[in-house]
Amino acid sequence: MSNHTDSPSALNRRSVLRRTAAVGLLATPAAGLLSACVGGGTDEPTTQATGQVSAENPLGVSTETPVEVVIFDGGLGTKYATDVHIPSYQAKFPKSKVTYSSTQEVSTTLQPRFASNTPPDMVNNAGSKLMDQGKLVEAGQVADLSDLFAAPSLDIAGKTVGETLIPGTIEQGTFNGKPYVLNYAYTVFGLWYSGKLFKDNGWTAPTTWADFTALLDKMKAKGITPYSYAGANAAYYQYLVILTTAAKIGGPDVLKAIDNLEKGAWTNDAVKQAATLWGEIGAKYGNKAHLGLKHTEVQLQQNQYKVGFYPSGSWLENEQSKDTPAGFDYQVAAIPGATASDKLPATGLYAAAGEMYFVASKGKNVQGGKEYLRHMLSKAGAKGFTELTKSLTVVTGAAEGLTLSPGLTSANAALTAAGAANFSFRWDAWYKNLDDECRAATNKLMFQGGTADEFCTRMQAAADKTEKKFSR
Amino acid sequence: MRQGKYPFVIGFLIAPLALYGMFVLRPIAAAVQVSMTNWSGLSPNFDFVGLENFQKLLDDDKVWLAAKHHVFLLVTLPVITIALALFFAFLLNMGGGTRGGMMTGVWGSKFYRVVFFLPQVLAVVIVGVIFGRVYAPDGSGVLNRFLELFGVDAVQFMAEYGLWSILGVLVWQAVGFYVVLFAAGMSSIPAEIYEAAVMDGASRVTIFFRVTIPLLMETVKVAWVYLGILAMDAFALVMVLSIDEGGPDGATTVLPVQIYKSGIRESDYGYASALGVALAVFTIIFAVLSLRGGKRNAVEH
Numbered sequence: 001m002s003n004h005t006d007s008p009s010a011l012n013r014r015s016v017l018r019r020t021a022a023v024g025l026l027a028t029p030a031a032g033l034l035s036a037c038v039g040g041g042t043d044e045p046t047t048q049a050t051g052q053v054s055a056e057n058p059l060g061v062s063t064e065t066p067v068e069v070v071i072f073d074g075g076l077g078t079k080y081a082t083d084v085h086i087p088s089y090q091a092k093f094p095k096s097k098v099t100y101s102s103t104q105e106v107s108t109t110l111q112p113r114f115a116s117n118t119p120p121d122m123v124n125n126a127g128s129k130l131m132d133q134g135k136l137v138e139a140g141q142v143a144d145l146s147d148l149f150a151a152p153s154l155d156i157a158g159k160t161v162g163e164t165l166i167p168g169t170i171e172q173g174t175f176n177g178k179p180y181v182l183n184y185a186y187t188v189f190g191l192w193y194s195g196k197l198f199k200d201n202g203w204t205a206p207t208t209w210a211d212f213t214a215l216l217d218k219m220k221a222k223g224i225t226p227y228s229y230a231g232a233n234a235a236y237y238q239y240l241v242i243l244t245t246a247a248k249i250g251g252p253d254v255l256k257a258i259d260n261l262e263k264g265a266w267t268n269d270a271v272k273q274a275a276t277l278w279g280e281i282g283a284k285y286g287n288k289a290h291l292g293l294k295h296t297e298v299q300l301q302q303n304q305y306k307v308g309f310y311p312s313g314s315w316l317e318n319e320q321s322k323d324t325p326a327g328f329d330y331q332v333a334a335i336p337g338a339t340a341s342d343k344l345p346a347t348g349l350y351a352a353a354g355e356m357y358f359v360a361s362k363g364k365n366v367q368g369g370k371e372y373l374r375h376m377l378s379k380a381g382a383k384g385f386t387e388l389t390k391s392l393t394v395v396t397g398a399a400e401g402l403t404l405s406p407g408l409t410s411a412n413a414a415l416t417a418a419g420a421a422n423f424s425f426r427w428d429a430w431y432k433n434l435d436d437e438c439r440a441a442t443n444k445l446m447f448q449g450g451t452a453d454e455f456c457t458r459m460q461a462a463a464d465k466t467e468k469k470f471s472r
Numbered sequence: 473m474r475q476g477k478y479p480f481v482i483g484f485l486i487a488p489l490a491l492y493g494m495f496v497l498r499p500i501a502a503a504v505q506v507s508m509t510n511w512s513g514l515s516p517n518f519d520f521v522g523l524e525n526f527q528k529l530l531d532d533d534k535v536w537l538a539a540k541h542h543v544f545l546l547v548t549l550p551v552i553t554i555a556l557a558l559f560f561a562f563l564l565n566m567g568g569g570t571r572g573g574m575m576t577g578v579w580g581s582k583f584y585r586v587v588f589f590l591p592q593v594l595a596v597v598i599v600g601v602i603f604g605r606v607y608a609p610d611g612s613g614v615l616n617r618f619l620e621l622f623g624v625d626a627v628q629f630m631a632e633y634g635l636w637s638i639l640g641v642l643v644w645q646a647v648g649f650y651v652v653l654f655a656a657g658m659s660s661i662p663a664e665i666y667e668a669a670v671m672d673g674a675s676r677v678t679i680f681f682r683v684t685i686p687l688l689m690e691t692v693k694v695a696w697v698y699l700g701i702l703a704m705d706a707f708a709l710v711m712v713l714s715i716d717e718g719g720p721d722g723a724t725t726v727l728p729v730q731i732y733k734s735g736i737r738e739s740d741y742g743y744a745s746a747l748g749v750a751l752a753v754f755t756i757i758f759a760v761l762s763l764r765g766g767k768r769n770a771v772e773h
Binding site: 107108111114115116117129131132135136138139140141231232233235288289290291292293432433436439440441443444447448 | 513516517608610630631717719721733737738
């Protein structure tokens with residue numbers, strides 16, 4: 001429990017601590033959800049620090065109260081927080097100390113603190129041990145970010161924070177009509193390959209399914225595993241690909257139906273067709289041994305030119321930066337179109353704001369946590385993040401003027417080509433049990449001779465058993 | 473002084489009893505209490521839901537799958553481990569035949585004793601990582617590289633024989649301890665009994681089955697209980713070694729992994745506690761049955 005860096009008791013500080021109306025406001029959104037939770041512990045909010053609201057300080061942050069942030073130490077590293085965002089906050093509020101810690105096991109470290117109502121102010125909820133975000137919101141532990149998005153941007157004149165964001169960002173973090181979570185990194189999801197490998201062989205990224213399988217055949221002839229993902233811990237990369245194809249066949253509403261746990265959403269023809277196509281790819285072009293490998297192991301094989309296509313998000317290039325040989329030249333292709341009657345163009349992309357950051361509603365400095373997010377969402381903050389992590393942010397135009405890495409340039413180009421044809425789903429964050437089920441079902445389909453019908457009926461059965469909590 | 477005896481005794485007992493209550497009884501009681509709530513673990517609030525979690529547990533396919541795996545381990549793990557450990561312990565203590573009417577171990581038995589015990593001092597997670605390399609599904613795995621020499625195709629150990637592979641590691645790690653345990657038991661058997669047996673012309677095999685095993689029955693029974701409890705756990709190994717934490721598709725899952733998944737991953741601590749209570753009850757029933765079961769057969773020397 002070394003991460004229990006309790007901030008100094010607010011009572012010891014000279015600042016005037018008042019329980020303001022803001023506290024009440026923060027508690028109300030969760031009241032409806034919490035009404036089911038009676039009889040348990042007390043729901044009394046801790047004393048929260050606030051300051052004077054002004055043009056300079058639109059969120060009314062107490063200038064002297066410390067703010068505690070916890071950052072997940074994963075593929076993106078933590079340098080962006082320690083070198084960019086914290087100094088930015090510190091420069092604005094020199095008297096307020098930013099208490100920083102990082103963890104690789106978010107749930108293990110933070111769950112006890114939420115259970116005892118002494119959470120840190122701002123949390124980066126990510127990694128394989130992330131906390132169930134839906135459950136957190138439901139438990140009333142997450143602060144409503146409406147005032148943050150309505151506040152003026154830190155350094156983009158004349159715009160509110162909300163107006164500086166790529167459309168869909170706020171929606172991505174909305175639970176039952178209220179924005180609770182900031183999804184900060186803008187992730188493009190597709191099939192990653194080595195530009196060098198393709199150039200040397202005169203291959204080009206396919207756009208139709210026939211081109212795709214033809215190319216996979218050529219790769220196979222060269223002794224390369226044409227298509228692979230890591231079954232041991234990254235099956236969700238693959239179910240995202242299957243559902244992307246389903247969305248291309250049947251339109252983004254297919255995903256919406258799945259999110260809303262509608263009857264027959266998984267047994268829909270589009271999903272079935274997508275699962276059939278990908279099941280064939282797995283059986284014909286996959287490598288059975290990769291069921292037992294972890295994502296880093298398969299990614300390393302791709303870096304050694306032993307794997308052709310690998311499905312992943314745009315964090316891949318940064319994650320692999322140490323192992324990528326010079327000239328490897330990461331490129332991303334949109335998942336090829338499936339049929340001639342696809343509802344979406346072949347350039348359509350799964351692109352979404354990802355990497356969750358939220359403010360704890362029962363932290364000691366809620367407004368400070370939001371202010372911290374405002375610094376992350378400043379143009380300078382976003383630019384610094386992109387520079388250090390090779391990942392785009394949800395702040396529009398923040399990457400302008402930066403020299404982008406090959407992978408990111410390619411991701412940016414794919415995004416432009418997709419235009420309005422980008423989509424995403426939310427069910428995996430809303431219902432962790434479905435996520436677990438789908439990982440197992442996907443491995444079965446791709447590696448162990450499972451059929452599309454089995455996949456669909458199994459997921460439908462799991463979805464039917466799930467109690468509906470959110471909708472979009 | 474006579475009147476002061478009880479306060480004196482109580483004074484000594486209070487500290488350990490208080491610690492025991494605080495750190496053993498209270499958490500157990502708390503787990504039972506939580507198992508009857510819908511606590512998410514993410515806030516201090518919860519509802520009392522009675523036995524709903526236990527009802528859900530009975531309907532959970534994964535739980536039954538895990539229980540099946542426990543039964544498998546409960547049968548195979550003690551049998552294989554005890555058989556191997558008895559065999560090795562016998563070789564170490566008496567395998568060398570008789571010298572001047574005394575049973576001696578095979579040549580170099582002191583060295584072997586250390587070798588056998590070595591896995592026992594390794595942390596489970598390290599063992600898991602080591603065997604991750606041993607079982608790796610392609611040519612990078614020790615076993616598959618070995619099979620490659622004979623032209624055998626790579627075997628998907630964790631994907632197709634997951635539970636057997638896990639069992640292999642459990643046995644590998646446990647055997648050493650029981651070799652030492654049984655060896656100690658054997659050396660406490662009076663030498664005259666063996667002398668008499670040798671004089672009567674008993675072979676080593678006869679001595680092993682007719683003399684050693686019956687006299688070691690108590691130790692074997694204790695070993696059985698320990699190994700049974702080990703078979704109820706296996707959490708760390710499954711988490712480190714298996715595909716998709718207990719997969720593929722639940723093929724290697726055990727109850728502690730299900731507890732972890734529903735608690736930590738799915739934030740359902742009420743249900744996780746119910747699973748924990750169920751597991752504890754199974755373990756206690758198993759221990760009581762196996763300790764009671766063999767009582768009559770005990771042979772004294």
